Amino acid sequence: MPETDSLPTAGVIYDLKGLKCPLPVLKTRKRMLTLAPGALITIETTDPLAVIDIPHFCNEDGHTLAQSEALATGHRFTIRKKA
Structure with a gap:
C-alpha cells in the first residue's frame, strides 16, 4: 500500500504554548x-519568535527541522535529533 502521508510523525509532542523567548528553545x-539520536520530537508553541528561534537552534545544534507548520494558535515544529 503506498504511503499517503509524507510528513514525519513524532513519538514525542512537547507543549510549550504560553512560553516566551527564550524558554521554548531552552526547554x-x-x-x-x-x-535517542534520530528520534523525532514535535514542539508546539505560541511564541511568535519561535519561527526564527527554533530553526536557528536546529542549525546551531546540528538537528534537522523536518517540518514547520503555522497553526491558528501558534506554530508546530518537528525536529529530528542529530545522529
Whole structure:
C-alpha cells in the first residue's frame, strides 16, 4: 500500500504554548538531551519568535527541522535529533 502521508510523525509532542523567548528553545534543548539520536520530537508553541528561534537552534545544534507548520494558535515544529 503506498504511503499517503509524507510528513514525519513524532513519538514525542512537547507543549510549550504560553512560553516566551527564550524558554521554548531552552526547554527544547533540555528535552532533546533525553532523546535517542534520530528520534523525532514535535514542539508546539505560541511564541511568535519561535519561527526564527527554533530553526536557528536546529542549525546551531546540528538537528534537522523536518517540518514547520503555522497553526491558528501558534506554530508546530518537528525536529529530528542529530545522529
